[in-house]
Amino acid sequence: MRTPLCEAFGIEYPIFAFTPSEHVAAAVSRAGGLGVLGCVRFNDADDLDRTLDWLDENTDGKPYGVDVVMPMKIPTEGTSIDLKAMIPEEHLTFVERTLQQLGIPPLPEDGRDGVLGWLHSVARSHVDVALKHRPVLIANALGSPPVDVIEQAHAAGVKVAALAGAAKHALSHVANGVDIIVAQGYEAGGHTGEVASMVLTPDIVDAVGPEVPVLGAGGIGSGRQIAASLALGSQGVWTGSIWLGTEEYQQLNSHAGWVPAFTKATSSDTVRTRIYTGKPARLLKSKWTEAWNEEDAPSPLPMPLQNLLVAEAHNRINAAGDPEVVSMPVGQIVGRMNEVRPVSEVVADLVAEFEATVKRLDGVAGL
Amino acid sequence: MRTPLCEAFGIEYPIFAFTPSEHVAAAVSRAGGLGVLGCVRFNDADDLDRTLDWLDENTDGKPYGVDVVMPMKIPTEGTSIDLKAMIPEEHLTFVERTLQQLGIPPLPEDGRDGVLGWLHSVARSHVDVALKHRPVLIANALGSPPVDVIEQAHAAGVKVAALAGAAKHALSHVANGVDIIVAQGYEAGGHTGEVASMVLTPDIVDAVGPEVPVLGAGGIGSGRQIAASLALGSQGVWTGSIWLGTEEYQQLNSHAGWVPAFTKATSSDTVRTRIYTGKPARLLKSKWTEAWNEEDAPSPLPMPLQNLLVAEAHNRINAAGDPEVVSMPVGQIVGRMNEVRPVSEVVADLVAEFEATVKRLDGVAGL
Structure with a gap:
């Protein structure tokens, strides 16, 4: 080749x-x-x-x-703290409520940094x-x-x-x-x-x-x-x-639930959504992605705010290790x-x- | 081969x-x-x-x-006339109003049969x-x-x-x-x-x-x-x-507008929508498909009602021949x-x- x-x-x-x-x-x-x-x-x-x-x-x-x-x-860019001030309260409330409903516990203090690479x-x-x-x-x-x-x-x-x-x-x-x-x-x-x-x-x-x-x-x-x-x-x-x-x-x-999650998924079990970064991205379908389709869910924020909104949630989800609640970008090939x-x-x-x-x-x- | x-x-x-x-x-x-x-x-x-x-x-x-x-x-199926009685007034009004807004005239009496093959x-x-x-x-x-x-x-x-x-x-x-x-x-x-x-x-x-x-x-x-x-x-x-x-x-x-419509389209100019039959189908993106995305548009009806709803509209659109208002199933290959x-x-x-x-x-x- x-x-x-x-x-x-x-x-x-x-x-x-x-x-x-x-x-x-x-x-x-x-x-x-x-x-x-x-x-x-x-x-x-x-x-x-x-x-x-x-x-x-x-x-x-x-x-x-x-x-x-x-x-x-x-982009116009402040520190992560400035940007966080631009996230509507409705969105923060939805994320926290959803994580609680899905049984995802908070992190210890030292694990709370989100991903800033965006x-x-x-x-x-x-x-x-x-x-x-x-x-x-x-x-x-x-x-x-x-x-x-x-x-x-x-x-x-x-x-x-x-x-x-x-x-x-x-x-x-x-x-x-x-x-x-x-x-x-x-x-x-x-x-x-x-x-x-x-x-x-x-x-x-x-x-x-x-x-x-x-x-x-x-x-x-x-x-x-x-x-x-x-x-x-x-x-x-x-x-x-x-x-x-x-x-x-x-x-x-460190996500203990990831292996059973991808092993079970078929090629139909992904979703293209703006909830990860604010731009359309394909993720594994999970209770987390489904929660954003509910009637009470807010619209995702534009990049880079959406990722700031969900960064800690991703860390919490990864730490919890529930295969039914993952937030992972993956393509349709996941079925294989x-x-x-x-x-x-x-x-x-x-x-x-x-x-x-x-x-x-x-x-x-x-x- | x-x-x-x-x-x-x-x-x-x-x-x-x-x-x-x-x-x-x-x-x-x-x-x-x-x-x-x-x-x-x-x-x-x-x-x-x-x-x-x-x-x-x-x-x-x-x-x-x-x-x-x-x-x-x-399916439970009556005549086309029985089924038509199941189409909500809101949908009929939306179709007629949209066709008028897009400048699509009515058909002569003898051209009004829809497609019954569904x-x-x-x-x-x-x-x-x-x-x-x-x-x-x-x-x-x-x-x-x-x-x-x-x-x-x-x-x-x-x-x-x-x-x-x-x-x-x-x-x-x-x-x-x-x-x-x-x-x-x-x-x-x-x-x-x-x-x-x-x-x-x-x-x-x-x-x-x-x-x-x-x-x-x-x-x-x-x-x-x-x-x-x-x-x-x-x-x-x-x-x-x-x-x-x-x-x-x-x-x-007989659709005079079809050739300029597909010639102009790129592979990004299609849309997967339920407006053609009630089930998701890919169509050429046009002013007709866009109209169904407007806020005032109703949700498409289930099969076979949706096709009964739009069958005459399709005939009117075909007869009008406007390349910007077509209703045509086509794949992403249309770009070529x-x-x-x-x-x-x-x-x-x-x-x-x-x-x-x-x-x-x-x-x-x-x-």
């Missing part, structure tokens, strides 16, 4: 693995893919710095990437810290990062990737200097648009032309799906959900996540099934 | 083309695919009978299929009439037809296909005796579920096992997409939208429908691009 991206990044397989876990990222890179560490969970840049030190030492010299969450237009200033510090290490790629989950960040990355010899949910957004990213487009289909976990991978990938491939590599994202969890994505014209795949089902991920995740496996085994299966699929297609085509 | 379905149906390519137009169906069958005539537009079984006579004579002896719309459970009794007459001709396939857009209809088809040596939007529905169809599953992805036109083709096709393929052929549907409009669907495990593709852009289709369609072409050219391009795609994948896999 070799495309020009393998040469460009010095990787064996064009399998890009977004993950909040440095253990997963390192294992994917060691297995021949490109592990991409999600930085949004690092409130403290020093924590990220230490984690990237660990990654530098645990990837056997193989390349890796980082993923930040950064809107192109720099704030622009924090995301920018992630870039500064990352560039002191040796990432080969900086990806931005919210599309083009600000142009000076792209220039900063390029000056360090680092490629920039950006997610796009429509061809016009991909064209705008390329015009801003982005090197690689992640075509994020409707079926993907996290922030998604409405166009599904089957249509979106070729839309974006044809829009940006052959000089701009496209990674297919959304619904990729098997070698058949990698073959499908490459058939659609991608030069590789961007995966995320499947790594949440690996042994290495469980080292990070039925056991916890080591990363190396997942990668080996992806590659083997891809090769078997291409041979099968040869038979259909009479080649 | 040969799979076991080619043998089973005596066709050259496993490309199944759903279309309300006998001209398209005949042209697809002549070109080596399987044209499948949608029967829902035939209020009068004699009209369908005459149209199938025409198809028998214009397919050069090649096979064809028919598509009916039939719920498995036989009624079970009418759909059943379609099956009876079809079996007097030589279809090789009866497909049902609403899943399993009633078991006695499946037995009636099998007794006549005709295979039965049913659409499914989730693996559990596919399993239920197979248990009812359905021969072929159409895995209808989220991106498809008309009735769709929420799981996209990239995930749904392998879900269904694995659920029903190797003995039951699966057709991939939703987002299929190019040879790359056919290759992707076959990579996912389908034995062929079920296509619909792309035939709405053919020369042959324009012979049926940019010119009107003959069916034979579309089929030839699908096949050629499929073969080129498989060769490209061979290169990636190093085969």
